[in-house]
Amino acid sequence: MLTPALRKPQDGTRKGGHGVIEVNVVDDQVLIRAGLVALLRAAPGVEVVGEAGSGEEAVAVALATRPDVILMDIRMPGLDGIAATRRILAEAGDTPPKVIVLTTYDFDEYVYHALRVGASGFLLKDTPPDRLLSAVNVVAAGDMLFAPSVTRRLIEAYGSTVSEQVPPVELDGLTAREREVLQLVGRGLSNADIAAELVITEATAKTHLNRVMTKLGLINRAQAVVLAYETGLVTPRSR
Template sequence: MKDSGAGDGRVRVLLVDDQTLVRAGFRAMLESESDIAVVGEAGDGDEAVRAAVELLPTVVLMDVRMPGVDGLEATRRIAADPRLSEVKVIILTTFDVDDYVYGALKAGASGFLVKDTEPAELIHGVRVVARGDALLAPSVTRRLIAEFATQARQQIPEARLNSLTDREREVLSLVAQGMSNDELAAHLVVSPATAKTHISRILTKLNARDRAQLVVIGYEAGLVKPGWLG
């Protein structure tokens, strides 16, 4: 099912869930906001990819567990399609820490929301991802570090990190810890614009889709160590 497109600057959202009532609930929450428009719905992964190509949403709210093509595979297909390079995916999970977290980030997801999240958190999450930030709850970030720290310690940083300056490596490690642009700026004692410029250069050099992909690269290259988040 699709709606007429929103070409007025609003955040365009595609809802993907195999349960009609769940989609209706999310639609009601999101459409209460003047800066967000639900432009379509899909009931499975195949339909989601087709709808993304047709509607070019800003953000896809993607259920992870669906019959047929699941949310992970649909996310992977969206991330791999050059026509959808600007489309961001938020994975909807039943639990904030489950087996899908790392796989979804690897597949190209920009973040996670729990299905029973408060309306204000859902709306905030959509806006955060729409502006290009990663949406990673502290519990998710800590679990990523805990699960992959041992593996990361044994790895030699990827060769592609050689293209980064020392400052850019530092910025990458801070992004991997979940810092926002403002937090980066305060930590580095630079302006938010300078922090954003650093991140843009890192994204280009590493050919990364967004900040969430930088988080994955930071973990895999061993730039984040256990206990850094306290």
């Protein structure tokens, strides 16, 4: 579903947050995909640069167009939205897109796994248009789409099952301060809040978080929240 005229120059630049937000739409149902595309094309500051009807096609289109945001159907035959998201983020290099997964059910194991592999958030397919457009702008700017309490509820429901199947992540490579920062991120604190809590500058808090993300191979803040809970740095009781 890719049109050559929509290809984005491979110069490493991104527009999200300070210009036109370039979006890919992925859904195996033609009518749903067409409705999302029409909604986005009518919105100011948003440009649809690619469409896909399968997971395999989503990967190819994402690598060709390098969008800022991808709306990704989570359940598709063949390569599903989770596997497609993992491949896209792994192959995107230093400028990965923000992925919002689209689901019929707000709490299910598919959503949890999507957040684990690096999705920035999720939306129900019946989300009102204004909220969907707001979500695109939020993740394009690098912000979290949902409250940490949502992640906690997902982990409580599915985390124990996942922990039995996936080797635990080692935090030994983190300094004591970096572990503190990861814990505070898991509690939902912003960089400014972390700085106030630890009595450091906001720039220093951001530097610590960036080091945590690099050492642990994390893509975004949502993934850091998941990891903070899964490693026991944060528990529902500790909140």
